[in-house]
Amino acid sequence: MTTNHSGDRRTFRAPKGTFDLVPPRGEAMLAVRDAMAAPLRSAGYGYVETPSFEETTLFARGVGESTDIVTKEMYSFTTRGGDDVTLRPEGTAPVLRAVLENGLHRGALPVKLWYSGSYYRYERPQKGRYRHFSQVGAEILGTEDPASDAELIVLAVDAYRALGLTGVRVLLNSLGSHESRPAYRAALQDYLRGLDLDDETARRVEINPLRVLDDKRSEIQKALASAPVVTDFLSPSDRAHHDTVRSLLTSAGVEFEDDPRLVRGLDYYTRTLFEFVHDGLGSQSAVGGGGRYDGLSELIGGPALPGVGWALGADRTLLAMEAEGLPLPGVTGVQVFAVPLGDEAAAWAFGLVTQLRRAGVAADFATGGRGLKGAMKAADRSGARYAVVVGERDLAAGVAQVKDLATGEQQAISLNGLVTHLQRLV
Ligand code: ATP
Ligand code: MG
Numbered sequence: 001m002t003t004n005h006s007g008d009r010r011t012f013r014a015p016k017g018t019f020d021l022v023p024p025r026g027e028a029m030l031a032v033r034d035a036m037a038a039p040l041r042s043a044g045y046g047y048v049e050t051p052s053f054e055e056t057t058l059f060a061r062g063v064g065e066s067t068d069i070v071t072k073e074m075y076s077f078t079t080r081g082g083d084d085v086t087l088r089p090e091g092t093a094p095v096l097r098a099v100l101e102n103g104l105h106r107g108a109l110p111v112k113l114w115y116s117g118s119y120y121r122y123e124r125p126q127k128g129r130y131r132h133f134s135q136v137g138a139e140i141l142g143t144e145d146p147a148s149d150a151e152l153i154v155l156a157v158d159a160y161r162a163l164g165l166t167g168v169r170v171l172l173n174s175l176g177s178h179e180s181r182p183a184y185r186a187a188l189q190d191y192l193r194g195l196d197l198d199d200e201t202a203r204r205v206e207i208n209p210l211r212v213l214d215d216k217r218s219e220i221q222k223a224l225a226s227a228p229v230v231t232d233f234l235s236p237s238d239r240a241h242h243d244t245v246r247s248l249l250t251s252a253g254v255e256f257e258d259d260p261r262l263v264r265g266l267d268y269y270t271r272t273l274f275e276f277v278h279d280g281l282g283s284q285s286a287v288g289g290g291g292r293y294d295g296l297s298e299l300i301g302g303p304a305l306p307g308v309g310w311a312l313g314a315d316r317t318l319l320a321m322e323a324e325g326l327p328l329p330g331v332t333g334v335q336v337f338a339v340p341l342g343d344e345a346a347a348w349a350f351g352l353v354t355q356l357r358r359a360g361v362a363a364d365f366a367t368g369g370r371g372l373k374g375a376m377k378a379a380d381r382s383g384a385r386y387a388v389v390v391g392e393r394d395l396a397a398g399v400a401q402v403k404d405l406a407t408g409e410q411q412a413i414s415l416n417g418l419v420t421h422l423q424r425l426v
Contacts, residue, residue: 015131015132016125016131017122017123017125017130017131017132018130018131018132019130023331024328024330024331025318025328027328027329027330027331027332028318028321028328028329028330028331029134029314029315029318030330031328031329031330032163032314032317032318032321032329032330033116033134033136033314034330035159035162035163035329036116036136036156036159036312036314036317037114037116037136038159038162039155039156039158039159039162040112040114040138040155041114043112043151043155044112045112045113045114045138046111046112046113046114047113047114047115048095048098048113048114048115049115049117050088050091050094050095050097050098050115051088051094052087052088052117052118052120053085053086053087053088054085054086054088054093054094054097055083055084055085055086056074056076056084056085056086057084058086058093058094058097058300059074059086059088059089059090059093061299061300062092062093062096062097062268062296062299062300063089063090063093063266063267063268064208064266064267064268065267066204066207066208066211066267067211067266067267069089069090069121069266072122073089073121073122073123074086074087074089074121074122075087075089075120075121075122075131087120088119088120089119089120089121090119090135090266090311091115091117091119091135091137091311092137092139092266092268092293092296092307092309092311093296093300095113095115095137095139095309096139096141096296096297096300096302096305096307097300099111099113099141099305100297100300100301100302100305104141105141105142105297105302105303105305109141109142109143110140110141110142110143110145110148111139111140111141111142112138112139112140112141113138113139113140113141114136114137114138114139115136115137115138116134116135116136116137116314117134117135118132118133118134119132119133119134119135120132121133126283126284127281127282127284127319128281128282128284128315128316128319129284130315133313133314133315134313134314134315135311135312135313135314136311136312136314137309137310137311137312138152138155138309138310139307139308139309140152140307140308140309141297141305141306141307142305142306142307143306144241144294144306146241146242146244146245146248146272147244147248148308149241149245149271149272149292149308150244150245150248150249150252152290152308152309152310153170153172153245153249153254153256153274153310154249154252154254156276156288156290156310156312157170157254157276159312160276160287160317163317163321163326163329164321164324164326165278165317165320165321165324165326166324167278167279167280167320167323167324168276168277168278168287168320169255169256169257169276169277169278169279170249170254170255170256170257170274170275170276171256171257171259171262171274171275171276171277172245172246172249172256172257172258172259172262172272172273172274173230173231173258173259173260173261173262173263173272173273173274174230174231174234174238174239174241174242174245174271174272174273175210175230175263175269175270175271175273175291176230176233176234176235176238176270176271177235177237177238177270177271177294178270178295179235179237179238180230180233180234180235180238181270183233184228184230184232184233185209185210187228187233188209188210188212188213188227188228189205189206189209191226191227191228192205192209192212192227193205195223197220201215201220208267210263211263212224213227213261213263214263214264216283224261227261229260229261230260231258231260232260238271241271241272242271242272245272246258256274259275262274262275264289264291266293268293268295268296268299269291269292269293270291270292270293270294270295271291271292271294272291272292272308273290273291273292274289274290274291274310275288275289276288276289276312278316278320278323280319280320280323280324281316281319281320281323284316286313286316287312287313287316287317287320288310288311288312288313288317289310289311290308290309290310290311291308291309291310292306292307292308293306293307293308293309294306294307331383332362332383333362333382333383333384334362334363334364334382334383334384335361335362335363335384335385335386335426336353336356336361336362336363336364336384336385336386336387336388336422336426337363337364337365337366337378337379337382337384337386337387337388338352338353338363338364338365338366338387338388338390339365339366339372339375339376339378339379339387339388339389339390340365340366340375340390340391341371341372341375341389341390341391341392342391342392343369344392344395345390345391345392345394345395346369348390348395349365349366349388349390350365352365352388352400352418352419353365355419356419356422356423359419359423360423361419361422361423361426363384364382364384366378366379372389379405380405384405385404385405385406385425385426386402386403386404386405386422386425386426387402387403387405388400388401388402388403388418388422389401389403389410394412395415397412398414398415398416399412399413399414399415400412400413400415400418401413402418402421402422402425
């Protein structure tokens with residue numbers, strides 16, 4: 001038996017930067033994830049699940065040594081067995097690892113996958129920025145076709161629309177491939193070296209100058225106003241890829257904004273890059289984002305395997321829905337609520353709700369021998385349209401009282417036909 005040696009009787013709270021989802025927000029979160037997954041499932045994506053933690057090196061190599069995620073935000077630890085592991089901060093590197101390990105890339109291409117789960121980043125907690133958060137992600141592997149980039153953007157936009165959101169904007173850019181990047185990188189470095197920067201930023205200019213574009217500080221953003229933009233440096237094939245993505249989006253009726261300064265927090269992106277933003281969220285405005293990552297497979301030891309993907313933030317999407325004043329989705333409740341009066345009726349009601357549930361009718365019952373008034377209150381709270389009130393005398397007579405809670409009408413129904421009767425009603 002364990003004892004509390006310190007005599008410490010304090011209560012516990014969720015760790016800093018995390019929160020619980022309790023009803024009705026819990027159901028709303030499920031509904032958000034379902035809505036994000038629905039367009040993917042109807043587009044032929046397969047579901048994939050990977051562990052919540054991976055070897056630390058996977059993220060160091062796959063996300064990029066100089067990114068904020070790897071330098072500041074990872075939950076890394078050494079296990080009892082001496083393995084260095086990290087709670088996953090993102091989904092693409094693990095999913096690609098799983099594809100390579102399971103040989104999916106040796107079958108028919110492209111491989112289209114989706115996933116949903118918890119992610120962990122040691123961030124400064126603020127509204128919309130948590131240490132544990134939830135994403136739904138999608139990846140297409142094994143094709144360089146710009147139609148795949150466009151498809152993913154359309155599917156994300158359709159998910160936001162299905163949730164009723166009207167304020168999500170699509171920002172689009174191309175970072176170019178190995179054909180365009182070196183020239184742009186050099187031009188950007190030239191420009192940045194001419195600025196008066198702090199030591200850390202100056203170091204970043206030498207290691208990863210594109211990262212500087214992502215610096216959120218306003219003085220840096222001001223200094224970047226006349227920096228060269230990547231889209232001026234695109235090679236003819238990168239340009240053609242980008243133009244195809246843009247025209248496919250337009251033909252699908254998806255509005256987007258060209259944002260030549262868009263860079264994102266991961267090192268692996270090539271060519272198409274996009275972000276979904278919502279203006280009702282303050283500074284944590286990104287509700288999702290993604291891009292093409294044609295070199296990532298090689299970075300983690302795989303063969304050449306182009307890919308494109310996105311991750312949508314479920315937490316911020318729910319906040320965006322609240323900011324738009326949308327009703328929380330997914331709270332359904334039960335259809336029938338049984339109100340037994342007395343012990344014999346309680347045992348019978350237990351059997352009834354079991355049968356109803358097995359017959360596909362959502363049902364619940366009053367517990368704890370509550371009196372009629374308390375039990376009817378519980379029936380109202382349950383959201384049920386019908387209450388089945390039953391006492392010892394009803395049982396003796398072989399009936400139950402079915403009450404329509406919306407109209408107040410009540411009818412005695414024979415116990416034999418009760419389940420069928422309720423099935424027809426709901
Ligand atoms: P940001 O610029 O806001 O830090 P990011 O570029 O780090 O976002 P991604 O890695 O692209 O985010 O993750 C995709 C989505 O996951 C984001 O658009 C956001 O909605 C969500 N997300 C990322 N980090 C967090 C977090 N710490 N808390 C809640 N949601 C997050
Ligand atoms: Mg971030």
